[in-house]
Amino acid sequence: MADWILVPCLVQLRTEFNRIAPDRDTTTDGSIGDTAHQNTVSDHNPDETGAVPIRDADSINEVHAVDVDVDLRVPGLTMERVVQFLLGRCRSGAENRLRYIIYNKRIWQASNGWAQQSYSGASPHTAHAHFSASYETAREASTASWHLEELVALTDAEIERIAARVEQRVWNHTEPNPYDNGATNRRMGGDLRMMEYRDDQRALATNVTRLDNQVIPMLKQTLALVSQLAGEPSATEPMIAVAVLSGMPPAVIAAAIPPELAKEVVSELMTRIR
Structure with missing residues (x-):
């Protein structure tokens, strides 16, 4: 053939x-x-x-x-x-x-x-x-x-069920604790939560650093300018809390306050933050 x-x-x-x-x-x-x-x-x-x-x-x-x-x-x-x-x-x-x-x-x-x-x-x-x-x-x-x-394609319900089972297996999975030579076990879920917590802490630390490096110096400068107009000494640390003055350049904020009102403004701010 x-x-x-x-x-x-x-x-x-x-x-x-x-x-x-x-x-x-x-x-x-x-x-x-x-x-x-x-x-x-x-x-x-x-x-x-x-x-x-x-x-x-x-x-x-x-x-x-x-x-x-x-x-x-x-x-x-x-x-x-x-x-x-x-x-x-x-x-x-x-x-x-x-x-x-x-x-x-x-x-x-x-x-x-x-x-x-x-x-x-x-x-x-x-x-x-x-x-x-x-x-x-x-x-x-x-x-x-x-x-x-x-x-043979999975339905949405099957996908959800499989995902739930995988998640449960992952979170409940245990491994020997490397910090006590395996005398105890560590649950994966706990470690993952700790990793999330540490990530949150790092993010918070980053934001605090940015606040220290950018926002606080600007507030100090703003309060110093206002104090100069009012004839008062430079602002102290507690005055940094006057965040209501942020959002505009310090020079603009200070220039916007009439000299005759500057002392009154400083006194009021000092009263509110003490």
């Missing part, structure tokens, strides 16, 4: 089965037909050298059918789910690369709008599902995703 290939679109379909069910049983997988298929018209036969229902436009010897074993070995993932998922995409028009599907004594065909019909062929197709592809060149050659990964 001449060399042959499985049409690329079905190679992609089989690849996605392997991806979502990496440990699946492949006992009844198949593509090219056995002797029984070779003696009948079948999509399992190569289209250039065998008996097929359609001859496509190219000269590549291609097989247009693939069988996939039903035992996917993934909890909650069944061949029935996969078949119904693909049928949904075919019926909606999202998928057009299949001609028909046979599975568990049923057949669905593109030619009748993918309506379910009973199948009474020699094989009931209970051990595997049969997928036949289009003979149109662009469709059979397409390796676009069949989107089977959507069947």
